[in-house]
Amino acid sequence: MKKTRLLLxxxxxxxxxxxxxxxxxxxxxxxxxxxxxSPIAKAAADFMAQNPDxxxxxxxxxxxxxxxxxxxMVAAQGGGGPDVLMADIAWSPEFAAxxxxxxxxxxxxxxxDEYFPGPLDTLRYEGGIYGVPFYTNAxxxxxxxxxxxxxxxxxxxxDWTWDDFRTAVDTLSNxxxxxxxxxxxxxxxxxxxxxxxxAGGQLLSDDGTAPLFNSEAGLEAxxxxxxxxxxxxxxxxxxxxxxxxxxxxxxxxxxxxxxxxVGDWGxxxxxxxxxxxxxxxxxxxxxxxxxxxxxxxxxxxxxNTKVEDAAWRWLEYITGPAVFPLMDGYNRVAARRGAAEAQxxxxxxxxxxxxxxxxxxxxxxxxxxxxxxxxxxxxQPAFVxxxxxxxxxxxxxxxxxxxxxxxxx
Amino acid sequence: xxxxxxxKGLVAPQGATNRRTGRLHRNWPGYVLVLPAMLALVGVIGxxxxxxxxxxxxxIILIRPQLGQPFVGLENYATVLKSPYFxxxxxxxxxxxxxxxxxxxxxxxxxxxxxxxxxPGRGIARSVMLIPWxxxxxxxxxxxxxxxxxxxxxxxxxxxxxGLIEKGVAWLGNTGTAMGAVLIESIWKGTPFxxxxxxxxxxxxPAELTDSASVDGANVWQRFRYxxxxxxxxxxxxxxxxxxxxxxNNFNSIWLMTEGGPLRATETxxxxxxxxxxxxxxxxxxxxxxxxxxxxxxxxVVVFGRQYVKSQMEF
Numbered sequence: 001m002k003k004t005r006l007l008l009x010x011x012x013x014x015x016x017x018x019x020x021x022x023x024x025x026x027x028x029x030x031x032x033x034x035x036x037x038s039p040i041a042k043a044a045a046d047f048m049a050q051n052p053d054x055x056x057x058x059x060x061x062x063x064x065x066x067x068x069x070x071x072x073m074v075a076a077q078g079g080g081g082p083d084v085l086m087a088d089i090a091w092s093p094e095f096a097a098x099x100x101x102x103x104x105x106x107x108x109x110x111x112x113d114e115y116f117p118g119p120l121d122t123l124r125y126e127g128g129i130y131g132v133p134f135y136t137n138a139x140x141x142x143x144x145x146x147x148x149x150x151x152x153x154x155x156x157x158x159d160w161t162w163d164d165f166r167t168a169v170d171t172l173s174n175x176x177x178x179x180x181x182x183x184x185x186x187x188x189x190x191x192x193x194x195x196x197x198x199a200g201g202q203l204l205s206d207d208g209t210a211p212l213f214n215s216e217a218g219l220e221a222x223x224x225x226x227x228x229x230x231x232x233x234x235x236x237x238x239x240x241x242x243x244x245x246x247x248x249x250x251x252x253x254x255x256x257x258x259x260x261x262v263g264d265w266g267x268x269x270x271x272x273x274x275x276x277x278x279x280x281x282x283x284x285x286x287x288x289x290x291x292x293x294x295x296x297x298x299x300x301x302x303x304n305t306k307v308e309d310a311a312w313r314w315l316e317y318i319t320g321p322a323v324f325p326l327m328d329g330y331n332r333v334a335a336r337r338g339a340a341e342a343q344x345x346x347x348x349x350x351x352x353x354x355x356x357x358x359x360x361x362x363x364x365x366x367x368x369x370x371x372x373x374x375x376x377x378x379x380q381p382a383f384v385x386x387x388x389x390x391x392x393x394x395x396x397x398x399x400x401x402x403x404x405x406x407x408x409x
Numbered sequence: 410x411x412x413x414x415x416x417k418g419l420v421a422p423q424g425a426t427n428r429r430t431g432r433l434h435r436n437w438p439g440y441v442l443v444l445p446a447m448l449a450l451v452g453v454i455g456x457x458x459x460x461x462x463x464x465x466x467x468x469i470i471l472i473r474p475q476l477g478q479p480f481v482g483l484e485n486y487a488t489v490l491k492s493p494y495f496x497x498x499x500x501x502x503x504x505x506x507x508x509x510x511x512x513x514x515x516x517x518x519x520x521x522x523x524x525x526x527x528x529p530g531r532g533i534a535r536s537v538m539l540i541p542w543x544x545x546x547x548x549x550x551x552x553x554x555x556x557x558x559x560x561x562x563x564x565x566x567x568x569x570x571x572g573l574i575e576k577g578v579a580w581l582g583n584t585g586t587a588m589g590a591v592l593i594e595s596i597w598k599g600t601p602f603x604x605x606x607x608x609x610x611x612x613x614x615p616a617e618l619t620d621s622a623s624v625d626g627a628n629v630w631q632r633f634r635y636x637x638x639x640x641x642x643x644x645x646x647x648x649x650x651x652x653x654x655x656x657x658n659n660f661n662s663i664w665l666m667t668e669g670g671p672l673r674a675t676e677t678x679x680x681x682x683x684x685x686x687x688x689x690x691x692x693x694x695x696x697x698x699x700x701x702x703x704x705x706x707x708x709x710v711v712v713f714g715r716q717y718v719k720s721q722m723e724f
Contacts, residue, residue, distance in 0.1 A: 077471065098690070099474045185670070237576070237577055238559025376688055381673075388583065388671060388672070
């Protein structure tokens with residue numbers, strides 16, 4: 001009898017322990033988001049206070065492809081990895097195709113309208129939605145307002161065109177300053193996408209199997225763009241190796257270049273360098289139609305997670321209304337609709353307002369997993385050959401098309 | 410130890426197998442103690458090697474899991490070997506490794522000879538020469554990248570002031586200069602290691618030998634050729650082996666500076682393998698390239714290993 005009573009007490013204690021046990025959710029975040037006093041650490045603390053049955057473990061990780069994306073791929077392929085992670089929008093289709101992240105369309109049913117369409121599109125793959133948009137951005141044009149005024153050029157506004165841009169580049173390239181700068185180490189494809197879409201180009205067929213960029217519109221945009229980029233009077237020689245935003249911000253702040261394409265993350269960078277001139281942000285020039293490029297990060301859930309419910313509750317919280325003050329803390333714009341009205345950093349800064357408005361016409365790169373390969377192996381070499389060797393745009397675009405066909409086959 | 414072995418051999422003359430069994434029986438505590446280390450080595454070196462070889466015989470494209478992982482025999486090897494990117498990578502690897510090897514050995518030897526001679530401030534000079542080696546490789550590479558910058562780089566600034574160039578050059582952004590620029594960083598970073606090894610080798614040479622050669626009328630070159638060099642040869646072979654392996658496998662310098670570009674002008678085998686694996690997600694081809702790289706490296710190790718044994722025997 002005594003033994004039975006002891007057994008019952010032990011069982012009851014065990015049940016209590018199980019009932020009180022927290023479900024641990026391991027979360028990879030970019031290193032730049034981390035730290036004990038970081039906004040996301042505070043958000044996690046708030047979440048855990050509201051959900052005492054869940055423990056959020058944030059793991060800040062260096063956010064380059066080699067240090068972040070690749071280890072996750074390897075771990076997830078081996079059945080491990082974190083439960084959820086922040087991920088660059090360009091990685092989402094790759095993860096989805098590998099089957100290492102969960103389709104969250106069931107969780108998102110009826111909630112899709114809560115997010116900007118561009119960021120949400122980066123998560124669509126074969127009918128599913130493989131994550132939740134977190135923060136977003138669109139490319140705009142940073143310009144040296146003082147240089148524009150001194151050169152007697154009208155300041156860029158919502159209506160400025162390709163011709164206005166070319167005139168500005170030509171006028172501002174005065175021997176001491178270059179009119180334009182870009183991340184030339186990538187061949188300039190990142191900055192080229194908006195021009196391509198502004199010309200009415202389509203990168204891939206709807207089924208994602210055929211490259212369509214070697215079209216009339218594609219050639220028009222590419223010729224226009226590379227005519228400027230390959231001109232050593234307009235773009236500094238040094239831009240051939242630039243592949244980081246710090247290099248461009250330094251060149252802009254030191255009056256080496258008068259304009260460059262960048263998103264909201266560039267504002268703090270340039271402000272931090274205290275440029276000795278007035279500067280502003282304009283939407284990218286239009287060519288009959290407007291376009292920009294969507295960037296940012298999503299949340300994805302590891303297909304191996306054993307705590308899907310708890311992980312989803314975290315994602316629901318971190319991408320819900322709590323995302324607005326959180327993103328204010330990072331000078332970023334949430335991918336959730338209403339950011340322009342809800343976020344202090346947008347309301348307080350006209351430059352952020354220009355970039356946030358560009359989200360309405362910003363597009364995502366194709367959500368085809370091999371698009372990155374097409375970009376790296378086909379388009380970038382074609383652009384670099386035009387820039388370095390003076391190759392013909394028409395033949396290089398034809399080569400890039402053949403290469404893309406081979407990759408996508 | 411030798412006597413005990415001999416004694417054991419006399420009391421157990423049944424043959425080699427029995428002697429081995431006897432040794433095993435007698436030395437079992439030693440084997441048990443090294444077993445964990447052996448298991449760890451098998452786990453971190455043996456298993457990945459075998460697994461990579463098996464993977465290289467299968468078609469594994471991570472972003473096409475629906476294709477499964479069918480056995481394709483040597484198809485991945487054929488694909489890799491036929492690729493123009495592979496032949497380019499072989500050539501770039503040859504240039505990269507051989508220039509690194511020669512550059513680091515020659516510079517290391519010259520500086521080691523200098524630092525082995527007596528002069529005021531030698532201790533400080535020896536410490537200063539080690540600085541490149543102790544700087545973390547990522548920091549060193551990124552520093553050099555800024556030094557090479559076509560707009561803000563100190564190298565361009567210096568060359569313009571000296572009147573050698575008119576305006577800044579993007580050393581890492583042009584196909585003709587990128588490999589040379591990355592090589593300079595790599596040689597700068599790797600030379601101190603060779604230098605330390607050779608300096609240690611030089612200090613082990615008895616001074617009486619060079620002194621007596623001097624008395625016999627040998628000039629500087631003759632003293633080096635017939636006294637110093639024969640003594641130093643085993644150390645040079647080891648330094649050459651390690652430099653070759655390190656240079657061949659050096660991924661950081663190239664990746665952080667150029668990612669193999671522009672237009673694959675600095676794309677070595679390690680860079681190509683990484684791109685196949687993590688840009689194209691073609692693990693079958695990537696592991697095939699990795700296995701080929703392993704065998705090429707194995708040839709180097711065997712050749713250098715024989716040279717080392719030979720130089721030891723000559724010595």
